[in-house]
Amino acid sequence: MKKMKKLVALATAAVMTFALCACGSSADTNKEAGKDEKTAVKIGFICLHDENSTYDLNFINAAKEACEKAGIEPIIKTGIPEGQECYDAAAELADEGCNIVFADSFGHEDYLIQAAKEFEDVEFCHATGTQAHTAGLKNFHNAFANIFQGRYLAGIAAGMKLNEMIDAGKITAEQAKMGYVGAFTYAEVISGYTSFYLGAKSVCPSVTMDVTFTGSWYDETAEKEGANTLINNGCVLISQHADSMGAPTACETAGVPNVSYNGSTADACPNTFIVSSRINWEPYFTYIINCVANGKEIATDWTGTIETGSVELTDLGKAVAEGTKEAIEEAKAKIADGSLHVFDTTTFTVEGKKLDSYMADVDTDADYTPDHEAIVDGYFNESGEGLRSAPFFNLQIDGIKLLDQKF
Numbered sequence: 001m002k003k004m005k006k007l008v009a010l011a012t013a014a015v016m017t018f019a020l021c022a023c024g025s026s027a028d029t030n031k032e033a034g035k036d037e038k039t040a041v042k043i044g045f046i047c048l049h050d051e052n053s054t055y056d057l058n059f060i061n062a063a064k065e066a067c068e069k070a071g072i073e074p075i076i077k078t079g080i081p082e083g084q085e086c087y088d089a090a091a092e093l094a095d096e097g098c099n100i101v102f103a104d105s106f107g108h109e110d111y112l113i114q115a116a117k118e119f120e121d122v123e124f125c126h127a128t129g130t131q132a133h134t135a136g137l138k139n140f141h142n143a144f145a146n147i148f149q150g151r152y153l154a155g156i157a158a159g160m161k162l163n164e165m166i167d168a169g170k171i172t173a174e175q176a177k178m179g180y181v182g183a184f185t186y187a188e189v190i191s192g193y194t195s196f197y198l199g200a201k202s203v204c205p206s207v208t209m210d211v212t213f214t215g216s217w218y219d220e221t222a223e224k225e226g227a228n229t230l231i232n233n234g235c236v237l238i239s240q241h242a243d244s245m246g247a248p249t250a251c252e253t254a255g256v257p258n259v260s261y262n263g264s265t266a267d268a269c270p271n272t273f274i275v276s277s278r279i280n281w282e283p284y285f286t287y288i289i290n291c292v293a294n295g296k297e298i299a300t301d302w303t304g305t306i307e308t309g310s311v312e313l314t315d316l317g318k319a320v321a322e323g324t325k326e327a328i329e330e331a332k333a334k335i336a337d338g339s340l341h342v343f344d345t346t347t348f349t350v351e352g353k354k355l356d357s358y359m360a361d362v363d364t365d366a367d368y369t370p371d372h373e374a375i376v377d378g379y380f381n382e383s384g385e386g387l388r389s390a391p392f393f394n395l396q397i398d399g400i401k402l403l404d405q406k407f
Contacts, residue, residue, distance in 0.1 A: 038293045041072055041100060043285075044093030046086060046112075048105035050078040053218045054262040055243035059104045059127070059281055066285035070293075082107025090115035094122045100292055102126070102285070105217065106186065116140040123298055125288055127281070128188055130364045130390045132300045143284050144389040145304030148195035148382055149335050150277030150311040152342045154259050155199020156331055157275045157316065157324050158237055161257050162204045164321035171236055173206040179230025180211045181223050181240040181247045185405055189213075191382060191391035192241045195342050196259070197400055202347070203327060210235055212403045220244035229403075231256055237274075248273070257319055264314040273317035275324075279304065280312045301389040306336060343380035348397040355380075360392045 045063050047056040060076060067074040075098065080089045086108045093101045094115065102125045103112050109129040116124040116137050125141045126132070132142035162176040178200060182189045193211055200207045210230055214222040223246030227238050231254050239259040240247040245268060251258035252269035260269075260276040283304055291298045304310020316324060334340035345355045358380065359370035372387060374380050382393045396402070 039099070039295060041070065041289050041292050042075075042096075042098045043067065043072065043100040043102065043289065044075040044090075044096070044098040045077065046080045046089050046093070046101065046103040046108060047076065047078045048080060048082065048108070049218050049243065053243040054245070054260075055217065056104060058262045058278055062281035063102075063285055065282045066289060069286065070289045072289070080108070082111075084111060086111035087114045090124065091118070094119040099123060100125065100288055102288070104128075106188070113137065113140055123288065123292060125298065128390050130388060130392075133388050134363050138297075141288075141298045141300055141302065142389050143302040143304070144383060144391070145279040145284075145308075145310040146306070146383055147277060147279050147311055148191050148342050148391065148393070149306055150279075150313060151192050151195040152199035152202075152335075153313055153328050153331060154239070154275050154277045155196040155201075156203055156327050157320060158196070158239065158257075158259050159200035159202065159204035159207060160321040160324045160327055161237060161274060161319070162200065162207060165236065166204075175234065175236065176204055176207045177235050178207060178209040179227065179233070179235030179238045180209055181226040181230070181238065181242050182211055182213045183217045183242045184215065185213060185402075187394040188391045189241045190395070191393040193239075194348075194393060194395070194397060194400065196239055197397075198342060198347055199331075201399065202331070207399070209400045210403055211400060213405070214242055216242075218243040220246040223247045224250045227251060228254070233403075264317075266315075266317050270318065272319055274320050275316050276314045278312055278314070280310050283308050283310050301387075303383050303385075303389040306332065341379035343382055343393060345375060345378055345380065348399070350395055350397055352398065355395075358395070360394070362387050362392050 049056045051057045063074050077089045080086050082105055090101050090112055100123045104127045106128045109126050109131055112124050112126050113135055116139050123139050127143055129142040132140050165171045166173055180193045197209045212226045214226055223242045223244050227247040227250035237257045238247055238251050240261055248258050248260050248265040248269045251272045257274055258272045259274050262278045264276050266273045288298050358374045360372050360374035361368045361370050362372040380393055383389055
């Protein structure tokens with residue numbers, strides 16, 4: 001009998017052993033499943049304006065593209081001001097189960113940080129911001145792209161157009177004055193109009209530029225009035241860092257060549273559109289979605305480039321000068337191989353002097369105290385690696401005249 005019980009026990013143990021081997025132990029099974037297990041991503045977007053703003057439309061289109069590729073449905077909140085409404089929107093998205101919340105405007109940053117401190121399990125990502133590298137929050141991140149490279153290339157198209165006008169006798173070399181409609185006197189805007197000017201100057205050495213400001217990212221009336229003021233002051237080509245169709249439509253009405261921003265205006269302004277530069281945000285959105293899905297950390301400061309597909313130019317308009325495409329491609333190749341730097345200090349002066357050193361305000365304290373050397377190897381190291389992604393170029397170089405500085 002004892003022998004029979006022993007045989008039964010051995011048989012039972014064998015069956016159990018076979019079952020564990022066939023199915024794997026619960027620990028082994030979980031470990032094996034975890035190898036391919038991904039976190040479900042739910043992402044919310046906070047936009048300053050809506051699709052009527054070229055700036056916000058650029059983000060919205062990129063969000064939809066990235067989410068469609070990832071097989072997820074974005075939640076997009078539009079018309080969210082740069083105030084407490086941003087925190088409210090961020091909190092609502094977190095409460096709705098979003099594990100990524102992205103906001104698209106500079107003034108959203110403080111309110112997104114407020115939300116990040118409260119919702120520690122949510123990743124908060126912000127475009128154009130400056131505080132992620134000093135905020136000390138693991139779940140708050142800034143992102144931008146080297147759009148100054150795209151602005152420079154668009155400037156080359158502008159300079160080529162000026163040369164065409166000079167050669168045709170429409171203007172003299174001394175009359176090659178551009179105008180620029182800016183939103184605010186932030187470093188982002190200064191970096192943009194300066195790189196645009198330097199691109200134009202690289203092919204049209206006599207060019208000068210006037211800049212006016214609207215005090216708003218989106219004010220169609222003010223932007224149109226600003227463009228008209230510049231045209232009346234003798235500017236023969238206009239560009240912008242503002243988000244409406246105000247400046248491009250003013251140019252189309254006046255027959256003045258225009259370089260737009262954040263998307264082609266060829267359909268609305270077929271006779272004057274030259275080219276537009278833009279940041280393509282789809283690579284960044286894909287990146288943060290994949291990071292969260294795979295349990296990887298999101299970079300504190302992420303900077304897109306031409307190589308990552310984050311800096312783009314639209315197709316050229318029919319108003320461009322002959323040879324423009326070739327000139328842009330040549331400069332683009334030099335930027336990519338590092339032989340051309342947009343803010344090369346041999347190409348500009350400040351109050352008549354070449355810069356050998358410049359302390360920039362990168363950490364952005366309340367007093368805007370200079371804290372980092374920005375001149376590296378003979379060029380201003382804009383959005384430099386290891387510093388921050390958002391622009392910090394704030395120099396007023398010779399050749400550019402500010403019509404007002406109240407914003």
